[in-house]
Amino acid sequence: MTRAGAASAAPARAPRRRSPQWAAWAFLAPVVIYLIAFYAYPLYRNLDLSLRHYTVRSFVQGDAPFSGLDNYRTILDNATFWPAFLHTVVFTGVSLLFQFTIGMALAVFFAQNFKLSATLRALFLVPWLLPLIVSASTWSWMLNSDSGVVNFALRSVGIDPVNWLTSPSWALTSVVIANIWIGIPFNLVVLYSGLQAIPSEIYEAAALDGASGWQRFWRVTFPLLRPVSAITLLLGLVYTLKVFDIIWIMTKGGPTDSSTTFATWSYKLGFGTLVPQFGPGAAVGNLLIIMALIFGLLYIRMQRRQVS
């Protein structure tokens, strides 16, 4: 029976053998269709949104008039634009600086393979794995002005308490602190795996030459880790640019836009107000895409170069 079945199936298989391309694309087809329908089309809709003048009514009916770059002009003239731009740059830059430095220090520390180091390193992953809403709400309560444990700690060492989330001068700092905490594990894990790739003979040679621990780091580890570091930072940059959840949950971009970034501004325009402004919201979103893709392309170039 089986043999007969196999024999009769053979002719049907013959054309496939003649054109392996056919089979290759048959396996790819679902993902290609998927990418067109659920990536390209939403992105196209977003672009379309940003080029039309939408009201709630025309959003539902889909007959909004084409308005060219009006939405982009609107957001450029908006008083929120430059503060949001500055906050995006500060949020991303400061987060990366601390995530990377702390992650690097921890990676070097954990690379020394002491007892329990593997277990402790695994525990460091927890903040990265928790749902962002969990981390964000925990930090919200820890940073609460009156009853938060952070202000309690400050008071007990004689520092005046801070209105972390409710004062315009501290809100951005607060979300940056939470974001650094979330990002350390990623930097630690990637840099650690980069360290593992450095042959130990190089360290032994450096030690024989009488290099101190500090010298070994700056003269051996750091230069050899440069490609991995660049990739970590670029990928971190792309991830950090699009952070929305943490900021929105902790401060909603406030008070008075003091922690608004492009990501939260875009959401606020489209969904966060009583009268949605889908066009300008989509326009801000598209600016964010451009920023992310520039660094994304840089990242891919870096990675290609490293592989080859």
Add this chain to the structure above:
Amino acid sequence: MNSRVKTGIGVVLTAIMLFPVYWMVNVSFTKDTDMRHDPPLLFPLHGTLEGYRAVIDQQMPYLGTSLLVGLGTVILTVALSAPAGYSLAKLRPRGGGALSFVLLMAQMIPGIIMAMGFYAIYLKLGVLNSAAGLVLADSTIAVPFGVLIFTAFMSGIPSELINAAKIDGAGTFRTFRSVVLPVSRNAVVTVSLFAFLWAWSDFVFATTLDGGGPRQPITLGIYHYIGNNNQQWNAIMATAVIASIPATLLLILAQRYVAAGVTAGAVKD
């Protein structure tokens, strides 16, 4: 520095890093009346289970939806990305390189922008506020990652194995199902774990596409809690603790897959 001192320092550093997690657990057991106690109670010595009772009374439907959406996302993601990974790794389609490039770029598109596009489409199709719509949107986070992981893993499968199956008379699909998939178990586990975790943790798509639905995920359960009753922090934190269970289980049961997943995109050796 000897090893024991290093272990000591390591424990202290880990304790500092995990303090917020401890604080979440601590607050989840704290009585309402002690919530604004000064100084804050550092240990839940006279704790309460009120918070967890509130979770059982109010949050079970949210947890159910999240579980359903998470599993749906896993199935969809694996079904789409495993065949694609096989094709890119072993069948060498013309244009495969370009597709890999598109997938890498797709990973970098901010979720909030995808959400806005999806919102416009779902509104027109009338599928806002549905679990299926959420599964579809959540899968966009995981599918590009899935294809990249499967491609990397399946490239490592020896071609002799695949050729042997062909000689035995298996077609391309049969080879994929009976030979390639079974030996790719590790990749399937890694992709499934991350797809589940991302769908479970998703807030952006949930709040834009399912904000008014009858079946909402746990992330929205917590979000509504924060918005509605600012006083019941033990209930909020108890929900947060429950919502952290999948991540914790993952770390305990599948640590090596997690580390593999984190580094997969970034470093190639």
